[in-house]
Every structure is written in C-alpha cells, then in structure tokens.
Amino acid sequence: MTNAERGRIIRDVLGEFVSERQPATKLGKRPKASSKSSGGTAHPPKSQPCEVCGSFFSNLQRWVDEAEEKLKAYEFKSFAVGTKPGADIVRREEALWEEIGIEHCEPFRSESNREFGKALWARIRKEVDEKNPDILVILDLGKGEVSLDIRSVYVAGSYKKLVRGIPQTKWDRYPVTVEDIIAKPFMKALKGKGHSLHAAGREDIDARCLDWRPFVLEIGQPVKRKASLTAMAAAINKTKKVEVRGLKSAGRQDVLAVKEMRHDKEYRLLVEFEGEPDKGRLKQLTKLIGVIEQQTPTRVMHRRADLLRKRHVKSLKWRKVKTKGKKDIYEIQIRGDAGLYAKEFVTGDDGRTKPSVAEFVGAPVKVLELDVVKIYA
Numbered sequence: 001m002t003n004a005e006r007g008r009i010i011r012d013v014l015g016e017f018v019s020e021r022q023p024a025t026k027l028g029k030r031p032k033a034s035s036k037s038s039g040g041t042a043h044p045p046k047s048q049p050c051e052v053c054g055s056f057f058s059n060l061q062r063w064v065d066e067a068e069e070k071l072k073a074y075e076f077k078s079f080a081v082g083t084k085p086g087a088d089i090v091r092r093e094e095a096l097w098e099e100i101g102i103e104h105c106e107p108f109r110s111e112s113n114r115e116f117g118k119a120l121w122a123r124i125r126k127e128v129d130e131k132n133p134d135i136l137v138i139l140d141l142g143k144g145e146v147s148l149d150i151r152s153v154y155v156a157g158s159y160k161k162l163v164r165g166i167p168q169t170k171w172d173r174y175p176v177t178v179e180d181i182i183a184k185p186f187m188k189a190l191k192g193k194g195h196s197l198h199a200a201g202r203e204d205i206d207a208r209c210l211d212w213r214p215f216v217l218e219i220g221q222p223v224k225r226k227a228s229l230t231a232m233a234a235a236i237n238k239t240k241k242v243e244v245r246g247l248k249s250a251g252r253q254d255v256l257a258v259k260e261m262r263h264d265k266e267y268r269l270l271v272e273f274e275g276e277p278d279k280g281r282l283k284q285l286t287k288l289i290g291v292i293e294q295q296t297p298t299r300v301m302h303r304r305a306d307l308l309r310k311r312h313v314k315s316l317k318w319r320k321v322k323t324k325g326k327k328d329i330y331e332i333q334i335r336g337d338a339g340l341y342a343k344e345f346v347t348g349d350d351g352r353t354k355p356s357v358a359e360f361v362g363a364p365v366k367v368l369e370l371d372v373v374k375i376y377a
C-alpha cells in the first residue's frame with residue numbers, strides 16, 4: 001500500500017472531523033477541501049505541487065524512464081534502489097514534522113525507495129536484492145538525476161607464479177603483475193573499469209610461487225557479469241607465467257576471508273656464503289628451529305609498519321647442491337608461519353632479524369633464488 005492510499009483511508013475514517021478542522025500551517029496555505037464527502041486527497045490537487053516533495057510521486061514514471069534507460073547498458077540479475085533526497089526536501093519535511101509535533105514519521109526517503117522500487121520493478125522485472133544487488137539504482141534528487149552504482153564482480157581461485165620478476169600487484173616500474181595477468185581476460189569479457197587482486201599473502205617479486213595461493217579477483221563496474229570460467233582459466237594459463245585453478249564465483253565477503261587467511265609456508269632458497277661459513281656451526285643449523293624476532297625488513301617498509309614480530313621457524317633442511325668455482329651453493333628449505341620473512345631469516349637483514357643463518361654460521365649470505373614451494377592451505 002502506498003502512503004497516498006493510507007492517507008486516503010485515514011481521512012475516510014476520520015471523515016467529517018478532518019474537514020471541520022482544516023489545519024492552517026506556517027508552511028503555506030493548505031488548499032480547502034474541495035468536497036466534504038471526498039475525504040480529501042493524498043496530495044494537494046494537481047495544480048498545486050506538494051510543499052515537501054514537489055509532488056515527486058506523481059512524476060515517478062519520469063524517474064523510472066531514466067533509470068530504465070541507464071540500466072540498458074548493463075547486464076545484471078538483481079537490483080536495489082536508494083534515494084538521496086537532497087537538502088531541500090529533508091529541510092522541508094523536518095520543518096513539517098516540527099510544526100505539527102509528530103513523533104513517529106516515515107521519512108520521504110523510505111517512501112520514495114519503496115514506491116520507486118516498486119515502479120522500477122514493474123518495468124524491468126529483475127530480482128530485488130536489498131543486501132547484495134548487482135546494481136544499486138540511486139535516485140539523486142539533489143542533482144536531479146538517476147545514478148547507478150555498479151557493484152563489482154568477484155571471482156575466487158588459486159594461482160601459481162611460474163616465473164620470477166613479476167610483482168603480485170601494481171608496483172613501481174614493473175609493467176606486468178600477477179594481478180594484470182589474471183584480470184586481463186576478465187576485463188575483456190566483462191568490460192570492467194578496473195580490477196584488484198586480494199590474495200592470501202604475497203611472494204617476493206623475484207620469487208616464484210610453486211604452490212596454489214588463494215585469491216579473490218575483483219572487477220570494478222563491469223558491463224557484463226558472466227564469463228566462462230573455463231575459458232578465463234585457459235587464457236591465463238596460456239601465458240605460462242601465472243597458472244590458476246578452481247575459479248568460482250565469489251562475493252565481497254570472500255575478500256576479507258582470503259586476506260585473513262594465515263597459512264604456514266615452505267620456502268626453498270639457493271644461497272652462497274661470502275667468506276667461509278663455520279662448518280661445525282653449519283652442521284648444527286637445525287638449532288635455529290624455533291621462535292625468531294624480525295624487525296620489518298627495510299625493503300617492505302614502504303607498505304608495512306616498522307614493528308618487531310615474533311615468527312616461528314618450524315622446520316629447516318639444508319644441503320650442498322653444487323660447487324661453483326671456489327664457492328659452494330647450498331639449498332635451504334624452511335617451513336615458517338604466515339608472515340615469516342624467509343630471505344631475512346637467512347641473511348639477517350643487518351641484524352634486524354635475530355637469530356639468522358648468516359649470524360649463526362658467522363658469514364654473510366647471498367640469496368641467489370627464492371621460491372615458495374608449499375602453502376599449507
């Protein structure tokens with residue numbers, strides 16, 4: 001039932017009472033009831049627009065037309081409506097409430113959402129989803145236009161990074177990112193305006209990630225919302241740089257969930273010592289298993305607070321893999337909890353990580369290669 005209908009019923013019930021006590025208001029002249037038997041109308045007669053909303057509800061179809069026209073450009077399954085009434089309407093309705101001393105009143109915004117929503121639904125017949133619509137249709141009466149809030153499309157999955165030298169997300173001078181590679185076919189298929197990659201942690205730019213890392217891809221303001229996930233995966237995997245699997249449709253709530261994931265990870269590093277490591281200490285390297293303290297590495301200070309963190313080295317294996325000229329090359333494999341900086345655990349990061357492999361064997365360490373080899377998801 002519309003408020004106009006409710007008003008008509010109330011006036012019918014009150015009948016004579018209303019017409020005998022026509023209120024005079026400061027807001028302006030109220031029209032005289034045209035006939036005692038009619039019980040009045042919801043709004044003043046058509047010639048005189050409503051003092052509060054300018055007879056918005058009699059012109060509803062004009063807004064529905066505009067919304068329908070703008071929505072034509074987009075593919076969507078569900079919608080919701082919202083109203084920005086503009087300062088004038090809000091001021092006038094508050095003045096009216098004040099004047100007549102009413103305590104419980106429905107704001108214009110609720111009625112307009114309901115009526116506009118019903119009228120738009122009757123026209124476009126799409127599912128109404130207040131909580132999570134594909135598109136929020138905003139009646140912006142302050143600006144005098146309908147605007148659309150096109151909600152992002154989310155796709156969850158896991159990726160492997162098969163090559164070095166690619167950052168996960170936009171960073172400095174790097175022209176290509178893991179995010180770009182994964183987003184590219186989606187941007188083409190869905191005609192989005194932008195994209196973000198939300199992942200469970202990140203590997204270094206020069207590290208490969210050889211196990212499946214969970215992520216949620218977000219495509220902003222897409223014109224289309226459906227794409228063949230098999231085709232998307234095939235296009236990504238064809239690059240041979242990033243591989244994805246398990247793509248599935250996701251939602252906004254999955255972004256937070258994936259960012260909060262805290263998985264143990266296993267790293268494999270190829271290192272060489274500068275100078276001579278203490279061979280006796282080297283044999284006891286597993287003594288480093290346990291809790292270590294890491295001050296935020298200098299290389300990530302631009303995006304992380306400078307804090308001292310306690311991390312857990314849960315396992316440590318090492319072996320000599322080859323001799324290159326005079327220097328031996330070692331492989332070190334470490335399992336640590338989420339957030340462990342593996343490279344710094346090995347190099348010591350100028351004393352910012354304690355203890356470290358370099359400190360333990362008494363020789364600086366150079367990391368030649370680093371890979372994430374296992375994510376305990």
Ligand SMILES: [Zn+2]
Binds near residue numbers: 051053
């Ligand atoms: Zn009105």
